Amino acid sequence: MAGPDEFVESSTTEEQLTEDNSFQNLSLSPHDVLKKAPRTTCTGTCGKKRRYYCAECLVPLLPTLEQFPSVELPVQIHILQSYAEVPQRSTAQHVALLAPDYAHIWRPFPECVPEFEQRVTKGAKTGTVALLFPGDEALSPEQAVAQLPNLEHVIVLDASWTKSTVLLCEPIFKELPRLTLPAGARSRFWRYAPKRSEQSEFFSPDKVESLVSTVEAVHRFCEAYNIALGKSSGLCDNLLWLFAFLHGRVKNVYDNAPQKRRRLMSKSKGMLDHL
Numbered sequence: 001m002a003g004p005d006e007f008v009e010s011s012t013t014e015e016q017l018t019e020d021n022s023f024q025n026l027s028l029s030p031h032d033v034l035k036k037a038p039r040t041t042c043t044g045t046c047g048k049k050r051r052y053y054c055a056e057c058l059v060p061l062l063p064t065l066e067q068f069p070s071v072e073l074p075v076q077i078h079i080l081q082s083y084a085e086v087p088q089r090s091t092a093q094h095v096a097l098l099a100p101d102y103a104h105i106w107r108p109f110p111e112c113v114p115e116f117e118q119r120v121t122k123g124a125k126t127g128t129v130a131l132l133f134p135g136d137e138a139l140s141p142e143q144a145v146a147q148l149p150n151l152e153h154v155i156v157l158d159a160s161w162t163k164s165t166v167l168l169c170e171p172i173f174k175e176l177p178r179l180t181l182p183a184g185a186r187s188r189f190w191r192y193a194p195k196r197s198e199q200s201e202f203f204s205p206d207k208v209e210s211l212v213s214t215v216e217a218v219h220r221f222c223e224a225y226n227i228a229l230g231k232s233s234g235l236c237d238n239l240l241w242l243f244a245f246l247h248g249r250v251k252n253v254y255d256n257a258p259q260k261r262r263r264l265m266s267k268s269k270g271m272l273d274h275l
């Protein structure tokens, strides 16, 4: 399936964009600064032309003095990103770009595990590190607040579902408590599950329905965790600031560009109905 760049780089003018109300219940900063952001040379080390941000160097690319919103999270988020995940296509990068003081991307996984262990889990006190992944013993955010009062670090796997289940065999995860997401609305991610995943024993139709992108998972967990801590709702909504903007761009193409829509539909197998 085509990457988001194909849609966000389209010649569609700002005036032609239809209003995307899919995220109207969230407290999001205005997207004006993204609408006027030019394609520019990355200020990081890659030297490539990018628009909005560079997913490899993890730097925002906005006109001078304009900034991304900065989000505070209730815990440190460590995203272990599979070598197979393409940074420019992953929403994990959104988390690191929007909460740079709280989110860290470790890649390629599993090769990065020794360094991750050395810097995060080695010597960590029991109950301070947990893994966000479903399981029979997984704790809800409310249970985590009650049973893991010293929780500081939450690990998130950024890999396909089938690959994640294989990577879970890494010894590093054996003793870690697990966390699960609260039920929520269906994902609004615009990618579809690879066919080989659909055929996996781990990938029943109900699991397709419950799958969310990495940034949606982190947002959903942190929102529920904040509420369980007695904090206000919406404190980390800006984690979805880039996601909501790009969703609007893709939706605009879907709604207004028949040729691209046909191609999207043929590749998505109906998974874009929820856009």
Ligand SMILES: [Zn+2]
Pocket (backbone or CB within 6 Å): 042, 043, 044, 045, 046, 047, 048, 054, 055, 056, 057, 058
């Ligand atoms: Zn770069």
